[in-house]
Amino acid sequence: MLSFQNLVSGAPKTEAQLKKEAKKREKLEKFQQKKEMEAKKSSQPPAEVQISLPDSYSPQYVEAAWYSWWEKQGFFKPENISEENPKGVFMMCIPPPNVTGSLHLGHALTNAIQDTLTRWHRMRGETTLWNPGCDHAGIATQVVVEKKLMRERGLSRHDLGRDSFIQEIWKWKNEKGDRIYHQLRKLGSSLDWDRACFTMDDKLSYAVQEAFIRLHEEGVIYRSKRLVNWSCTLNSAISDIEVDKKELTGRTLLPVPGYKEKVEFGVLVSFAYKVVDSDEEVVVATTRIETMLGDTAVAVHPADPRYQHLKGKMVLHPFSDSKMPIVFDDFVDMSFGTGAVKITPAHDHNDYEVGVRHNLPFINILDESGLLINVPPPFLGMKRFEARKAVLQALKDRGQFKETKDNPMVVPVCSRSKDIVEPLLKPQWYVSCTDMGKQAADAVREGRLKIIPDHHLKTWFNWMDNIRDWCISRQLWWGHRIPAYFVTVDDPSDIDGHYWVSGRSEEEARAKAAKRFNVSTDKITLKQDEDVLDTWFSSGIFPFSIFGWPNEVRTKDLNVFYPGTLLETGHDILFFWVARMVMMGLKLTGKLPFKEVYLHAVVRDAHGRKMSKSLGNVIDPLDVISGISLEGLHAQLMESNLDPLEAEKAKQGQKSDYPSGIPECGTDALRFALCAYTSQGRDINLDVNRILGYRFFCNKLWNAVKFTMKTLGDNFVPSLSGEESVSDRWILSRLSAAVSLCDAAFKAYDFPTITTSIYNFWLYELCDVYLESVKPVFSKAEDDSVSQQQAGVCRQTLYTCLEVGLRLLSPLMPFVTEELYQRLPRRQPESDPPSICITSYPEREEVSVETGMTTIRSLRADYNLVKARADCKTTRYPTTKHCTPSYALLLF
Numbered sequence: 091m092l093s094f095q096n097l098v099s100g101a102p103k104t105e106a107q108l109k110k111e112a113k114k115r116e117k118l119e120k121f122q123q124k125k126e127m128e129a130k131k132s133s134q135p136p137a138e139v140q141i142s143l144p145d146s147y148s149p150q151y152v153e154a155a156w157y158s159w160w161e162k163q164g165f166f167k168p169e170n171i172s173e174e175n176p177k178g179v180f181m182m183c184i185p186p187p188n189v190t191g192s193l194h195l196g197h198a199l200t201n202a203i204q205d206t207l208t209r210w211h212r213m214r215g216e217t218t219l220w221n222p223g224c225d226h227a228g229i230a231t232q233v234v235v236e237k238k239l240m241r242e243r244g245l246s247r248h249d250l251g252r253d254s255f256i257q258e259i260w261k262w263k264n265e266k267g268d269r270i271y272h273q274l275r276k277l278g279s280s281l282d283w284d285r286a287c288f289t290m291d292d293k294l295s296y297a298v299q300e301a302f303i304r305l306h307e308e309g310v311i312y313r314s315k316r317l318v319n320w321s322c323t324l325n326s327a328i329s330d331i332e333v334d335k336k337e338l339t340g341r342t343l344l345p346v347p348g349y350k351e352k353v354e355f356g357v358l359v360s361f362a363y364k365v366v367d368s369d370e371e372v373v374v375a376t377t378r379i380e381t382m383l384g385d386t387a388v389a390v391h392p393a394d395p396r397y398q399h400l401k402g403k404m405v406l407h408p409f410s411d412s413k414m415p416i417v418f419d420d421f422v423d424m425s426f427g428t429g430a431v432k433i434t435p436a437h438d439h440n441d442y443e444v445g446v447r448h449n450l451p452f453i454n455i456l457d458e459s460g461l462l463i464n465v466p467p468p469f470l471g472m473k474r475f476e477a478r479k480a481v482l483q484a485l486k487d488r489g490q491f492k493e494t495k496d497n498p499m500v501v502p503v504c505s506r507s508k509d510i511v512e513p514l515l516k517p518q519w520y521v522s523c524t525d526m527g528k529q530a531a532d533a534v535r536e537g538r539l540k541i542i543p544d545h546h547l548k549t550w551f552n553w554m555d556n557i558r559d560w561c562i563s564r565q566l567w568w569g570h571r572i573p574a575y576f577v578t579v580d581d582p583s584d585i586d587g588h589y590w591v592s593g594r595s596e597e598e599a600r601a602k603a604a605k606r607f608n609v610s611t612d613k614i615t616l617k618q619d620e621d622v623l624d625t626w627f628s629s630g631i632f633p634f635s636i637f638g639w640p641n642e643v644r645t646k647d648l649n650v651f652y653p654g655t656l657l658e659t660g661h662d663i664l665f666f667w668v669a670r671m672v673m674m675g676l677k678l679t680g681k682l683p684f685k686e687v688y689l690h691a692v693v694r695d696a697h698g699r700k701m702s703k704s705l706g707n708v709i710d711p712l713d714v715i716s717g718i719s720l721e722g723l724h725a726q727l728m729e730s731n732l733d734p735l736e737a738e739k740a741k742q743g744q745k746s747d748y749p750s751g752i753p754e755c756g757t758d759a760l761r762f763a764l765c766a767y768t769s770q771g772r773d774i775n776l777d778v779n780r781i782l783g784y785r786f787f788c789n790k791l792w793n794a795v796k797f798t799m800k801t802l803g804d805n806f807v808p809s810l811s812g813e814e815s816v817s818d819r820w821i822l823s824r825l826s827a828a829v830s831l832c833d834a835a836f837k838a839y840d841f842p843t844i845t846t847s848i849y850n851f852w853l854y855e856l857c858d859v860y861l862e863s864v865k866p867v868f869s870k871a872e873d874d875s876v877s878q879q880q881a882g883v884c885r886q887t888l889y890t891c892l893e894v895g896l897r898l899l900s901p902l903m904p905f906v907t908e909e910l911y912q913r914l915p916r917r918q919p920e921s922d923p924p925s926i927c928i929t930s931y932p933e934r935e936e937v938s939v940e941t942g943m944t945t946i947r948s949l950r951a952d953y954n955l956v957k958a959r960a961d962c963k964t965t966r967y968p969t970t971k972h973c974t975p976s977y978a979l980l981l982f
Contacts, residue, residue, distance in 0.1 A: 135159060135912050135924070143799065143913060147792035149715070149756025149785065153905045157275055165212075165928050166280045168219040171650045180211035180218045181654040182684075183633055184281065185667065186289065188227035189263055190234050193273040194701065195693045195764075195776060196660065198711035202764040202902075203690055203841065204658050205279045209901035210836050212280070213931035219651055221636055222274070222281040224267065226290045228569040228625045229324060229332065229506050235259045235568075252567050259568050263288075276712060278757055278904045280927065287636050289628045290570070297635035298570045298628045299594060301678055306574065306592040310522050310677070311562070313590055317442050318561055320514035322460035322474075323347045323507035326565035327518060329624055331666045333511050334503045340496030346475060347509050348460075353475045358497035359482065360427070362490045363388055363405035366413055372397075372405055373492055374432040377499055379485075380477040383465045384455040385414060387433040389444055392418040394429050408488055409466050417448045436515045454515050458565075474512070519563040519572060519621070526673035527557035533672065533682055540686045542839055546661055553665045560670075562624045569622030577603040578615040591616075630670035633657075633683035640678075654684040661689035688839045690768055696747065696777040707743055709752070714781060717754030720745065752778055758903035759784035765902055766845040787849065788906050791899075794857055795910045798888050801868055808889050808917045815880065818887040821860040824851055825891055830934045832898055848899050856891055864888065889914070894932045901931075 144151060160166065168179075182204060187197060204220065212218040232247075235258055239245045247255040267288075274281065287294060305311040318327040336344075343352035359379045362371040372388055388405050390397040397416070404413040421440060422431050435445025436452040445452055457463050460474045469477050485491040502511035531554035533539040534547065541547055563572060575596065577589040589606065593599030596616055604611045631639070634652050638645035653675070657668060668687055675683035694700055695707040713723070723744045727737050755763075755778075763781040767774045814822065828851040835843035864884045871881035893914055900907040904927060911926040923929045 143792065143796050143910075147785075147789040147906070149754060149758070149788070149905075152909045153278075153715075153757055156905055156908050157278060160280065160925065160927060161275075161283065163925065165925055166220070167282050167284065168217045168651075171217060171646065175215075175217040177215040178217070179650065179655065180208070180216045181221070181651040182208065182219075182656045182658065183221040183636060183654060184223055185659045185663075186223040186225040186629065186632060187270050188230050189224050189267045189270075189288070190227050190230045191270050193270060193277075193711050195709050195711055195714075196701070197270075197273075198277060198714075198760060199690060199693055199764045199768070199774070200659065201274060201277050201279050202761040203688075203768060205277070205904075206761070206765055206841070206901045207656070207658065207836075208280055209904060209927060210931060212927065213897070213901065213929060215930065217650075219285070220279075220281050221651075222271070222279075222283060222286040223632065223636060224270065224286070224288050225625060225629060226263075226288065226569060228564055228566050228622060229326065229328065231259060231263070232566050232568040233324070233506050235262050238262065247567060255567055273712060276715060276757065278761065280904070285636070289625070289632070293638060294628065294632075294635045295570060297631055297639050298623065299573050300640050301627075301631050301674065302573055302623065303592045303594060304678065305521065310526075312520055312522065313517060314520055314559075315515060315517040316520075316561070317436075317439055317513045318516050318518055319502070320458070320512045320516070321504040321507050321509050322456075322458065322512060323509040324504065324566075325458050327514075327516065327561060327563065328504060328506070328511070329561075329626060329666070331626075331663065332505050334505045336501045336503050337498075338501060339498050344501065344510075345508070347507060348473070349475060353478070353510075355501050356497055356499055357494050358427075359494050360492035361485045362492060363407070363414070363432075364490075365400065365416075366404040366406050368403070370400075371490075372400070372416070372430045373428045374430050375427045376432055377497060378437075378478075379481050380462075380474055381434045381437045381455070382432060382481065383409065383462070383469060383477070384434045384437055384453045385432050386435060386445065386451045386453060387414050387417050387448065389417050389419045389422050389431045389433050390429060391422040391424045392420060394422070394424045396429060408490055409469070409484065415448075415450075417444070417450075419444050419447065437513050439513055442513075442515075452515060456512060456514060458514075460512065518561045519574070519619075519623075521560040521562055523557045523559050523673065526677050527554045527669075529676050530554050530669060530672040533676070539672065539682050539684075542686060542688045546664060546689055549664060550669070553669060560624075562627050563619075563621040564624055565620075566622050569625065570628060572619040572621050572623055573599075574619045575599045575603075575616040576619070577607075578617075579603075579607050579609060580613050580615060590619075626666055626670055629667055630674040631678065633671055633675060634679055652679070652683070653681045656686050656688060657684045658688045658690070660692060662692060664689060691774045693774045693776055696775055698773065698775050707747060709776075709778070711760060713752050714755050714760050714778060715757050717752055719751040720748060721751075723748060723751065748778070753782050753785075755781045755785045756788065756905075758788055758906045761904075762787070762845060762902050765841040766849075768841040787853065788903070790853060790857060791896075791906060791910065794852070794861065795892060795913060797861065798892050799913060802885055802889060802915070806885060806889070806915055808893070808915055809886060813879070813883050814887060815883065817860060817863045818883060821855060821891055822887060824855040825894055826934055829894070829898060829932045832932075833934065845902065848895075848902070852895060852899075856895065860888075860891070893917075897926060897929055897932050900926045900929075 184204065185200060187193075191197075208218060208220040235255075236247055239247065239250070239255075239258065250258065271283075271286070289295075289298075302311060319330065319333055320326075321328050338356035340356045341354060342356045344355055346353045355377070358375050358377055360373055360375040361379075361382070362373050364371050374388060376382060385407065390400070397418075400416050401418065403416050405416060406412075407414060417433070421444060422429065433441045433444050433450065435441050435450050436454045437456070442452075444450070453464055455462055455465050456474060462469050462472045462474065462477050469480060472480060482491065503509070504511050530539075531551055534541060534550060534554075541550055573594065574590050574592045577591055589603065591599050591602045591606065593602060596618070599616055600611050600614050603614045603616070607614075628635070633654055634648065637648040637652050639648060639652075641648075657671070659668065664687075668689075671683050675681060692700075695709075699707060701708045710726075724741055727740050727744070759781050762784045763776075764774075766784075767776065828847045831847040832844050835841070835847070867877070867880050867884050870877050872878065893911075896907045896911045896914075900911075908926050911929075916922040
């Protein structure tokens with residue numbers, strides 16, 4: 091991999107330099123593979139710990155083999171689940187990443203926090219399980235494989251047919267789908283991989299089918315024709331989370347799939363409807379002029395004095411000559427525009443409600459591909475945005491056009507297809523959420539479910555108290571096909587047999603239908619719904635489907651690990667995933683799926699901008715771990731699907747933010763930095779330079795242990811001592827304080843306090859003060875027996891500080907702490923655990939300090955130990971609680 095020294099110059103590299111770097115990368119990869127193979131074969135720690143520590147810290151050296159050894163030894167598996175653990179159980183399931191996914195810094199943040207918590211609970215002796223899993227990602231996966239088919243074979247999914255296309259997806263999944271698991275291992279995630287599951291596995295698919303059937307039979311799931319978010323490119327309904335809100339300040343031309351020219355948005359078009367049997371006209375305005383072809387009314391506010399005389403009047407549609415009522419409705423804003431609003435019930439969510447209240451016709455003017463239907467010529471069959479221009483021109487020709495002006499607005503864009511999302515009236519399956527939403531809200535109000543930090547409570551209650559029913563059907567081929575069948579009854583008595591029935595098999599569904607209509611099964615004709623379920627449906631039952639629900643009797647795991655302890659995720663999916671897990675858990679199991687929800691912040695770049703491929707500021711955490719040149723970052727852009735203008739803009743962004751590329755920081759530094767940033771707020775502005783500072787912190791740990799190992803000598807035996815000097819008692823008291831702070835902060839999910847406490851102890855108190863204070867003691871250790879005794883006490887104190895300090899740090903920096911811990915002698919070699927990751931986490935032990943701060947100040951002055959604190963005030967991060975890693979540059 092590229093070193094920091096190779097990156098700092100920023101100069102273009104020659105072909106010879108690039109070949110040299112490639113050769114170096116190949117050599118390091120072979121070294122890593124060799125260490126991993128050795129670790130897998132052996133039950134002992136990797137052989138390198140038997141040799142002396144290298145002169146300086148290298149992330150690649152440290153992180154090459156430990157994970158394979160941990161996994162081989164089964165350290166990540168919960169033990170003795172058949173026996174009750176008096177220390178308790180900690181269970182957390184991973185937010186299942188998309189099978190199409192690749193890690194970004196948001197994933198890295200999630201996994202740094204979750205693994206830190208998991209390792210902490212494991213070291214506390216609890217029965218600990220962090221369950222991995224992967225989501226089938228219906229739309230995303232289908233789009234990826236469709237593009238691959240078209241690119242490689244020139245075929246669409248329709249050319250293959252449903253069954254063959256699904257086989258292609260499974261083939262792709264088996265070849266590519268484990269990539270994100272490899273990346274999670276690189277981050278040190280201590281997941282029980284033997285329990286890894288996929289939402290399309292048989293076990294989970296059975297649970298999804300069972301959940302649908304139970305809820306359908308109870309009437310909680312029903313079918314209805316309503317407005318949905320529709321992607322004309324995907325030919326499917328999509329969820330709200332798959333709709334990006336693109337904010338426009340005014341007239342803007344946007345690219346739309348299927349159109350050669352960009353389409354105009356951000357303009358407000360005003361035109362007039364003529365009042366029937368009158369010379370008057372009513373002026374309305376719209377940002378989607380083509381939808382006026384589906385208008386069925388004009389609405390005004392009941393209190394608007396300008397329109398009172400028009401009660402009972404009609405306006406004339408200019409292209410269909412149909413008469414439309416003027417309705418009076420409170421939803422109209424009298425102060426906006428003319429105070430009159432066109433109503434298109436079949437293509438606008440607000441208009442839909444008005445249409446229902448006033449019993450208006452619903453005219454659908456778009457088919458699933460975005461072509462105009464149910465409209466008069468010449469508009470019939472036009473593409474929707476071509477009709478936009480045609481309707482505008484036709485209004486001008488008739489003299490009913492008034493004006494066009496800029497209008498700030500939000501345009502809904504499909505995150506998968508980049509198409510403009512259309513509200514479309516379609517029959518779909520829905521989950522009735524009113525009762526379940528109330529139960530979810532009550533669980534939080536009554537304290538049975540805790541949401542941390544509590545400023546998210548307002549959002550929770552707003553959603554739960556005003557929840558709408560959930561559209562769960564998607565017009566895709568990849569996913570859980572809905573186990574519902576449309577029933578037709580063949581009977582001379584002319585029974586109305588238009589009916590939907592659900593079943594675990596077609597035979598079961600047929601029997602249900604026959605019983606419902608009191609006919610024999612041979613009179614029943616069934617057709618299974620072509621649609622699949624929303625991916626969030628299977629994710630909603632994830633906390634219990636992974637343990638074999640609904641087979642409670644046959645699975646011990648379900649009894650031990652459900653309900654779980656904690657759900658940790660980003661606050662942006664509080665409703666889409668967290669709320670649905672709570673609702674589905676309560677409804678289907680009668681239990682909350684977890685006791686606490688901890689919501690972390692959103693990662694932004696150093697300038698506070700949202701991570702975006704078009705800006706070139708999306709960072710792959712593996713590039714932070716291993717380092718990458720500016721040329722490498724540019725090459726990644728070229729492999730993406732950005733259009734040339736966006737790619738060039740992104741390259742300039744990369745050049746500005748990473749002129750010398752990204753230096754190699756290592757996994758431990760990245761994890762520590764992400765946890766240090768995780769204040770209980772909404773946004774994290776991540777500066778890669780700060781991560782680099784924590785790599786230097788790792789080097790400081792390395793040097794401290796090297797010094798200690800040299801000082802302890804080969805024959806050192808750890809023991810307890812009661813003859814500590816002032817400096818010994820002081821550093822032990824600081825260690826005790828750090829342990830206490832970390833314990834309280836872990837319980838409060840206060841990660842900055844954990845990182846600050848550990849950082850301050852190691853850097854300022856142990857390295858800057860104590861190590862400097864004891865160097866004179868060691869230098870004259872052989873002078874006399876008293877000096878020898880003092881040195882011996884110092885060695886015991888120093889060993890205690892390192893041994894406890896490494897255990898304190900282990901959940902956050904698992905690799906470097908394991909490497910260093912393995913070099914230390916053990917207090918009880920025969921019985922101590924073989925790895926730091928299953929050693930007990932430190933608990934506070936009171937240390938008596940009989941001297942005051944005067945003595946400590948004197949100690950610091952005697953050894954001229956005041957410079958660090960003074961320099962700390964000049965760092966670039968004045969708001970942090972500790973001296974930031976940028977200061978670490980001064981320490982070497």
